[in-house]
Amino acid sequence: MAELPSVTVIVCTYRRPRQLQALLDSLALQHVEGLRPCLCIVDNDAEQSARELVAQAQQDFPWPIQYISQPVKNIALTRNAGLSAVKSDYLAFVDDDEIACSVWLSSLVFLAQKESAQLVFGPVLPVYPENIAAWMIEGKFFERPRHNTGHYVPVGEARTGNVLIDSAFIQNHGWKFDEKLGLSGGEDSAFFENMYRAGALALWADEAEVFEEVPVDRAxxxxxxxxxxxxxxxxxxxxxxxxxxxxxxxxxxxxxxxxxxxxxxxxxxxxxxxxxxxxxxxxxxxxxxxxxxxxxxxxxxxx
The missing domain is CATH 1.20.1280 (Monooxygenase)
Structure with missing residues:
Protein backbone atom coordinates (compact mmCIF):
# COMPACT_ATOMS: atom_id res chain seq x y z
CA MET A 1 0.00 0.00 0.00
CA ALA A 2 1.43 3.38 -1.03
CA GLU A 3 2.37 5.72 1.78
CA LEU A 4 0.30 8.88 2.13
CA PRO A 5 2.01 12.03 0.80
CA SER A 6 3.64 14.14 3.49
CA VAL A 7 3.69 17.94 3.43
CA THR A 8 5.32 20.58 5.62
CA VAL A 9 3.58 23.95 5.87
CA ILE A 10 6.17 26.67 6.48
CA VAL A 11 5.09 29.93 8.11
CA CYS A 12 7.65 32.72 8.50
CA THR A 13 6.46 35.20 11.11
CA TYR A 14 7.53 38.51 12.63
CA ARG A 15 5.57 40.12 15.47
CA ARG A 16 2.08 39.36 14.19
CA PRO A 17 0.48 37.40 17.04
CA ARG A 18 -3.14 38.20 16.15
CA GLN A 19 -2.70 37.31 12.47
CA LEU A 20 -0.63 34.21 13.26
CA GLN A 21 -3.31 32.92 15.62
CA ALA A 22 -5.96 33.43 12.93
CA LEU A 23 -3.82 31.49 10.45
CA LEU A 24 -3.29 28.64 12.92
CA ASP A 25 -7.04 28.49 13.55
CA SER A 26 -7.64 28.12 9.80
CA LEU A 27 -4.94 25.46 9.42
CA ALA A 28 -6.42 23.44 12.26
CA LEU A 29 -9.64 23.18 10.23
CA GLN A 30 -7.99 21.91 7.04
CA HIS A 31 -9.44 18.84 5.32
CA VAL A 32 -6.29 16.72 5.27
CA GLU A 33 -7.67 13.21 4.80
CA GLY A 34 -5.13 11.27 2.76
CA LEU A 35 -2.25 13.55 3.79
CA ARG A 36 0.44 13.54 6.45
CA PRO A 37 0.81 17.26 7.29
CA CYS A 38 3.10 19.00 9.72
CA LEU A 39 3.71 22.65 10.49
CA CYS A 40 6.98 24.58 10.78
CA ILE A 41 6.85 28.10 12.22
CA VAL A 42 10.01 30.19 11.78
CA ASP A 43 10.12 33.18 14.13
CA ASN A 44 12.19 36.05 12.71
CA ASP A 45 11.89 38.10 15.90
CA ALA A 46 15.10 38.08 17.96
CA GLU A 47 12.91 38.28 21.07
CA GLN A 48 11.06 35.11 20.01
CA SER A 49 7.68 36.75 20.42
CA ALA A 50 5.86 33.86 18.72
CA ARG A 51 7.31 31.13 20.97
CA GLU A 52 4.61 31.22 23.64
CA LEU A 53 1.78 31.31 21.09
CA VAL A 54 3.26 28.30 19.27
CA ALA A 55 3.79 26.43 22.55
CA GLN A 56 0.11 26.85 23.36
CA ALA A 57 -0.89 25.69 19.88
CA GLN A 58 1.30 22.58 20.17
CA GLN A 59 -0.83 21.29 23.04
CA ASP A 60 -3.91 20.53 20.95
CA PHE A 61 -3.07 21.23 17.29
CA PRO A 62 -4.05 18.30 15.02
CA TRP A 63 -0.63 18.22 13.32
CA PRO A 64 2.93 18.18 14.69
CA ILE A 65 4.32 21.72 15.04
CA GLN A 66 8.00 22.64 14.97
CA TYR A 67 9.17 26.04 16.22
CA ILE A 68 12.40 27.55 14.86
CA SER A 69 13.97 30.84 15.94
CA GLN A 70 15.87 32.74 13.24
CA PRO A 71 16.90 36.04 14.91
CA VAL A 72 18.65 37.80 12.00
CA LYS A 73 16.33 40.23 10.23
CA ASN A 74 16.42 38.73 6.75
CA ILE A 75 13.44 37.05 5.07
CA ALA A 76 15.66 34.87 2.85
CA LEU A 77 17.50 33.43 5.86
CA THR A 78 14.15 32.89 7.55
CA ARG A 79 12.73 31.00 4.58
CA ASN A 80 15.92 28.95 4.36
CA ALA A 81 15.59 27.97 8.03
CA GLY A 82 12.22 26.52 7.12
CA LEU A 83 13.61 24.71 4.09
CA SER A 84 16.30 23.10 6.25
CA ALA A 85 13.65 21.53 8.46
CA VAL A 86 11.73 19.87 5.62
CA LYS A 87 11.78 16.07 5.46
CA SER A 88 8.46 15.67 3.64
CA ASP A 89 7.41 15.01 0.05
CA TYR A 90 6.10 18.54 -0.35
CA LEU A 91 6.45 21.88 1.35
CA ALA A 92 3.99 24.75 1.28
CA PHE A 93 4.54 28.42 2.05
CA VAL A 94 1.75 30.56 3.47
CA ASP A 95 2.20 34.02 4.98
CA ASP A 96 1.56 34.77 8.64
CA ASP A 97 -1.09 37.39 7.77
CA GLU A 98 -3.16 35.02 5.64
CA ILE A 99 -6.11 32.76 6.41
CA ALA A 100 -6.52 29.51 4.47
CA CYS A 101 -9.80 28.05 3.27
CA SER A 102 -10.56 24.52 4.49
CA VAL A 103 -9.51 22.80 1.23
CA TRP A 104 -6.37 24.91 0.72
CA LEU A 105 -3.72 22.29 1.39
CA SER A 106 -5.57 19.32 -0.06
CA SER A 107 -6.28 21.21 -3.31
CA LEU A 108 -2.60 22.06 -3.77
CA VAL A 109 -1.38 18.50 -3.12
CA PHE A 110 -4.13 16.88 -5.21
CA LEU A 111 -3.22 18.90 -8.30
CA ALA A 112 0.53 18.38 -7.78
CA GLN A 113 0.04 14.62 -7.65
CA LYS A 114 -2.49 14.47 -10.47
CA GLU A 115 -0.31 16.44 -12.92
CA SER A 116 3.16 15.62 -11.50
CA ALA A 117 3.73 19.34 -10.98
CA GLN A 118 6.73 20.67 -9.08
CA LEU A 119 4.97 23.96 -8.26
CA VAL A 120 1.32 24.66 -7.52
CA PHE A 121 0.14 28.20 -6.80
CA GLY A 122 -3.19 29.40 -5.43
CA PRO A 123 -5.05 32.71 -5.17
CA VAL A 124 -4.33 35.30 -2.48
CA LEU A 125 -7.48 37.36 -2.02
CA PRO A 126 -7.29 40.76 -0.30
CA VAL A 127 -9.43 41.62 2.71
CA TYR A 128 -9.71 45.41 2.80
CA PRO A 129 -9.97 47.63 5.87
CA GLU A 130 -13.24 49.50 6.25
CA ASN A 131 -11.78 52.95 5.62
CA ILE A 132 -9.78 52.21 2.47
CA ALA A 133 -10.30 54.64 -0.42
CA ALA A 134 -12.78 53.27 -2.96
CA TRP A 135 -10.46 54.06 -5.89
CA MET A 136 -7.80 51.74 -4.44
CA ILE A 137 -10.23 48.84 -4.55
CA GLU A 138 -11.38 49.87 -8.02
CA GLY A 139 -7.78 49.95 -9.25
CA LYS A 140 -7.14 46.40 -7.94
CA PHE A 141 -3.72 47.41 -6.61
CA PHE A 142 -3.74 44.62 -4.03
CA GLU A 143 -5.06 41.92 -6.34
CA ARG A 144 -3.09 39.34 -8.33
CA PRO A 145 -3.89 37.48 -11.54
CA ARG A 146 -6.23 34.52 -11.13
CA HIS A 147 -6.63 31.47 -13.38
CA ASN A 148 -8.65 28.31 -13.85
CA THR A 149 -7.38 25.21 -12.09
CA GLY A 150 -4.66 23.50 -14.12
CA HIS A 151 -3.61 26.70 -15.91
CA TYR A 152 0.15 27.16 -16.39
CA VAL A 153 1.57 29.89 -14.14
CA PRO A 154 4.25 32.10 -15.77
CA VAL A 155 7.40 32.84 -13.81
CA GLY A 156 6.47 36.51 -13.44
CA GLU A 157 3.51 35.51 -11.24
CA ALA A 158 5.44 33.12 -8.97
CA ARG A 159 5.19 34.12 -5.29
CA THR A 160 5.66 32.47 -1.89
CA GLY A 161 2.36 33.71 -0.41
CA ASN A 162 0.47 30.58 -1.46
CA VAL A 163 2.52 27.84 -3.05
CA LEU A 164 3.23 24.11 -2.85
CA ILE A 165 6.71 22.89 -3.85
CA ASP A 166 8.06 19.43 -4.63
CA SER A 167 10.70 19.05 -1.92
CA ALA A 168 12.91 16.59 -3.80
CA PHE A 169 13.09 18.90 -6.82
CA ILE A 170 14.71 21.72 -4.85
CA GLN A 171 16.76 19.48 -2.57
CA ASN A 172 18.31 17.68 -5.54
CA HIS A 173 19.52 21.03 -6.86
CA GLY A 174 20.50 22.43 -3.46
CA TRP A 175 18.57 25.65 -3.99
CA LYS A 176 18.17 28.24 -1.25
CA PHE A 177 16.73 31.75 -1.13
CA ASP A 178 19.35 34.43 -1.84
CA GLU A 179 20.19 36.09 1.47
CA LYS A 180 21.51 39.16 -0.37
CA LEU A 181 17.85 39.91 -1.23
CA GLY A 182 16.66 39.34 2.32
CA LEU A 183 16.02 43.03 3.05
CA SER A 184 14.84 44.14 -0.37
CA GLY A 185 12.48 41.35 -1.32
CA GLY A 186 12.68 39.56 -4.64
CA GLU A 187 14.30 36.50 -3.09
CA ASP A 188 11.24 34.49 -4.06
CA SER A 189 11.46 35.65 -7.70
CA ALA A 190 15.10 34.58 -7.95
CA PHE A 191 14.32 31.24 -6.27
CA PHE A 192 11.47 30.41 -8.61
CA GLU A 193 13.45 31.49 -11.68
CA ASN A 194 15.92 28.71 -10.85
CA MET A 195 13.08 26.20 -10.70
CA TYR A 196 11.53 27.33 -13.98
CA ARG A 197 14.89 27.22 -15.78
CA ALA A 198 15.33 23.64 -14.54
CA GLY A 199 12.02 22.65 -16.12
CA ALA A 200 9.59 22.83 -13.18
CA LEU A 201 5.94 22.47 -14.13
CA ALA A 202 4.00 25.28 -12.42
CA LEU A 203 0.21 25.06 -12.27
CA TRP A 204 -2.69 26.97 -10.68
CA ALA A 205 -5.15 25.53 -8.15
CA ASP A 206 -8.00 28.00 -7.99
CA GLU A 207 -9.76 26.24 -5.12
CA ALA A 208 -6.72 26.71 -2.84
CA GLU A 209 -7.75 30.15 -1.64
CA VAL A 210 -6.08 32.15 1.09
CA PHE A 211 -7.24 35.53 2.33
CA GLU A 212 -4.79 38.31 3.18
CA GLU A 213 -5.60 41.27 5.38
CA VAL A 214 -4.57 44.59 3.84
CA PRO A 215 -3.17 46.66 6.73
CA VAL A 216 -4.28 50.28 7.00
CA ASP A 217 -0.67 51.49 6.75
CA ARG A 218 -0.32 49.75 3.36
CA ALA A 219 -3.51 51.16 1.91
Missing part, protein backbone atom coordinates in the same frame (compact mmCIF):
# COMPACT_ATOMS: atom_id res chain seq x y z
CA UNK A 220 -1.75 54.44 1.14
CA UNK A 221 -0.33 56.21 -1.90
CA UNK A 222 3.14 56.31 -0.36
CA UNK A 223 3.31 52.59 0.38
CA UNK A 224 2.12 51.60 -3.09
CA UNK A 225 4.65 53.90 -4.78
CA UNK A 226 7.48 52.60 -2.57
CA UNK A 227 6.48 49.06 -3.43
CA UNK A 228 6.64 49.84 -7.17
CA UNK A 229 10.04 51.49 -6.69
CA UNK A 230 11.33 48.45 -4.79
CA UNK A 231 10.01 46.01 -7.40
CA UNK A 232 11.75 47.98 -10.15
CA UNK A 233 15.05 48.05 -8.26
CA UNK A 234 14.96 44.30 -7.64
CA UNK A 235 14.06 43.54 -11.25
CA UNK A 236 17.01 45.62 -12.47
CA UNK A 237 19.48 44.17 -10.00
CA UNK A 238 18.47 40.60 -10.89
CA UNK A 239 18.92 41.41 -14.58
CA UNK A 240 22.43 42.69 -13.86
CA UNK A 241 23.24 39.67 -11.72
CA UNK A 242 22.43 37.33 -14.61
CA UNK A 243 25.26 38.97 -16.55
CA UNK A 244 23.35 38.83 -19.82
CA UNK A 245 23.68 41.84 -22.11
CA UNK A 246 20.29 40.98 -23.57
CA UNK A 247 18.72 41.14 -20.09
CA UNK A 248 20.34 44.49 -19.36
CA UNK A 249 19.23 45.92 -22.71
CA UNK A 250 15.74 44.63 -22.08
CA UNK A 251 15.51 46.31 -18.69
CA UNK A 252 16.87 49.60 -20.05
CA UNK A 253 14.34 49.53 -22.89
CA UNK A 254 11.63 48.97 -20.29
CA UNK A 255 12.56 52.28 -18.67
CA UNK A 256 12.03 54.05 -21.99
CA UNK A 257 8.74 52.29 -22.57
CA UNK A 258 7.42 53.19 -19.11
CA UNK A 259 8.41 56.84 -19.44
CA UNK A 260 6.97 57.29 -22.93
CA UNK A 261 3.76 55.49 -21.95
CA UNK A 262 3.42 57.59 -18.80
CA UNK A 263 3.88 60.85 -20.71
CA UNK A 264 1.22 59.86 -23.23
CA UNK A 265 -1.24 58.82 -20.53
CA UNK A 266 -0.51 61.94 -18.47
CA UNK A 267 -2.01 64.06 -21.25
CA UNK A 268 -5.35 62.39 -20.67
CA UNK A 269 -5.21 62.50 -16.86
CA UNK A 270 -7.91 65.20 -16.47
CA UNK A 271 -10.36 62.89 -18.24
CA UNK A 272 -9.46 59.60 -16.55
CA UNK A 273 -10.45 57.93 -13.29
CA UNK A 274 -8.29 58.45 -10.21
CA UNK A 275 -7.34 54.78 -10.12
CA UNK A 276 -6.15 54.92 -13.74
CA UNK A 277 -4.16 58.09 -13.09
CA UNK A 278 -2.46 56.48 -10.12
CA UNK A 279 -1.32 53.63 -12.36
CA UNK A 280 0.63 56.26 -14.31
CA UNK A 281 2.38 57.34 -11.10
CA UNK A 282 3.18 53.73 -10.30
CA UNK A 283 4.73 53.27 -13.74
CA UNK A 284 6.94 56.30 -13.12
CA UNK A 285 7.92 54.94 -9.71
CA UNK A 286 8.69 51.56 -11.28
CA UNK A 287 10.92 53.22 -13.89
CA UNK A 288 12.70 55.20 -11.16
CA UNK A 289 13.26 51.98 -9.22
CA UNK A 290 14.76 50.28 -12.27
CA UNK A 291 17.18 53.19 -12.66
CA UNK A 292 18.09 52.91 -8.99
CA UNK A 293 18.59 49.17 -9.26
CA UNK A 294 20.92 49.50 -12.26
CA UNK A 295 23.10 51.93 -10.31
CA UNK A 296 22.85 50.92 -6.65
CA UNK A 297 21.27 47.48 -6.56
CA UNK A 298 18.02 46.49 -4.82
CA UNK A 299 16.29 49.00 -2.58
CA UNK A 300 16.09 47.60 0.97
CA UNK A 301 12.43 48.13 1.80
CA UNK A 302 12.57 45.96 4.92
CA UNK A 303 15.65 47.38 6.63
Missing amino acids: TVGWLLRRSFRIGSVEASLACARGSMWQICRIISKIGYLIVRSVILAVAMPFRKKSDNFKVLRSISLAAGICYGLIAGPYNEYK
